[in-house]
Amino acid sequence: MNTINKNNSTHSQRNAVSEEHNAVSEGRNTAIEVSNLQFSYTKESPPIIDIKAWQVSQGEHVFLSGPSGSGKSTLLNLLCGTLTPTQGDIALLAQPFSALSNRQRDKFRARNIGVVFQQFNLIPYLSVAQNINAAVYFASTNVSKTASDAKLRHLLDKLQLPSHVLHAKADALSIGQQQRVAIARALINDPQLLIVDEPTSALDTDARDSFMSLLKDVAGESTMIFVSHDKAMESYFDRHCSMSELSPSTNHIKTRGDEAPKAQERA
């Protein structure tokens, strides 16, 4: 059972309304469909993620919360295809995403999924233009250079970034500028799915509100999964899903249990 939080257009009104949610029943196509999804880093370790069923409708903006170690980032990695499910299926935009080959998954991700990271993760030695154009390059779309440049300028305008930052190295930008460039990179290929991983954790309330307005504005009709452990953010979204509800069995037995295998993996 999922919790749905409907929010009105103004952020001050946080009238969370919980009801049974079924995206398909609302007549919208399904953007994300997860069934019997399990993931563990090693064969021996217990699953970190165990989701029986989860659906997100196209155009829906979902707030995904959970304490540290609840498996939020792992779920995002699975949705991006940078991790492969141990068991179960993920379908994205009506494509059997988890059944695609690695190469097909990379292409699908580049063309259909935009990601904004917690630390924005721009490549520091590339210029803003190079950072954004890298996303265009890896997507290998047939969009002409002129069209992608026009799109880039449009995004910069919308994100209130002056055009001279295009040639600045990413690490020479302010945090706010880096954040906006990260959004531009995520949106340059007009992704149908936008994944945003705790980008507001370092921001104060005013900056956070301003960032959220901007994000909602530029995200438009894209389906968005926004991850944060700060439940105060839920009012910005159509629906709130918590990891404890999505993956009750794994969140019941551990609190930070998935940290250890990740650390091993990084080592």
Place this chain on the structure above:
Amino acid sequence: MLSTIAIESLKRRKTTAILTLLSITISISLLLCVDIIRTQVKTSFTRTVSGVDLIVGAPSGQLNLLLSSVFNIGTPTKGIEYKSIAALQSNKQVSWLIPLSLGDTHRGFRVVGTTNSFFDHFKYGDMQSLEMAAGSAFTQPLSTVVGADIAKSLGYKVGDKIIISHGLGSVSFNNHDDHPFTISGIVKKTGTPVDKAVYVTLQGLEEAHTGPKHSPTSMLGRKPADKANEHEHEHEHEHDEHTKEHAAYNSEAFTPESVSVVMLGLKHRVTALQLQYQINQSKKEPLMAILPGMALAELWQIMGNVESLLLGLSGLIVICALIGLATMLLATMRERYQEIAVLRTIGAGPFTLLLLIQIEAMLLTIVSAALSFGLVAGLMSALKPWLSSTYGLFLSSPLFGQSSVIIILLILGCTYLISLFPAVAAYRRGLHAGLNANS
């Protein structure tokens, strides 16, 4: 885009990249230098002598005889007495004879006492005859003909007078001041030791050492049969001009007491081995005859081991530099985990990451190779005069041959293989790169 990322990434790691670049450049340059010296020595030595069938001197070693007579390297051997030369001259198999008397210098350049037959018969490169850039061969006993490099470096022209010094070396206390030689001709550049030699008449050389002596009975360098029809000699057709000029002075008419070496041209080359055997068995005076080709082959054989050793060592140095490159890339891999995760998330596949690291490695090696070519070409051009004066090594174009290209291709192949280590590390990391790689 991948190459842009690779270039920018290397620029970010400027210091380590430049140090790696330097180490690869130096090692490739070293390897190229060894290769150039190796091939140029062979080319230079091979083109120095052509058309000479036998070289005869006092018994020493065939290499010593070859080096001192043809390449003006090392100490000349004890002389050959005139009677032996006369015997060679009268041998039916001998077509022409060039006597060479060595041991003096002019301002550090070797002085060679000879006759006009040297200019008529000596050939270099692909059977090319010597040509005069100015003047003519010997016109009088105290005539001298200088090589092109000497004329250029010392600013000599026809008619200038020069003094020769006794003994080898650039400084001598025994100058033959009372016997100045007049430059009668300057030889056109040959790219062989001829360019750096001063040729004087045997008569002039002996007079400088012992005082005037006249012995018109000998006809050194001419076959006795030619005496009667001297002006109908076959080379007259080829050298009409300077025969006319040196008709007034017959340098071959002088009889020296001895000469250092004699070069022989045979009527039929097939008789060379037979004549060599005869000369080596000579009972009158112990002599040694060598075939220049065989002596060179012996030289290559000796040099072959040193060559392989130098090439092997230089190759190992290149491998070390390439391992340094791989180490640099591997060491930076940890700080690039976040970057790899980002590239992966925006659509770069693990194979693309592998390619990216390999492009970085290849870029460094290609730039190093280009720098090495420039460096070696500059170095060789700067060392050219020194190499030719000190080692008798005349560099000829093209400096870089097929072997240089093969070396560079091999180095690029090695770079590809060695860079697989960091590239596979990036690939493996790419397989697991997640959003929270840095969290």
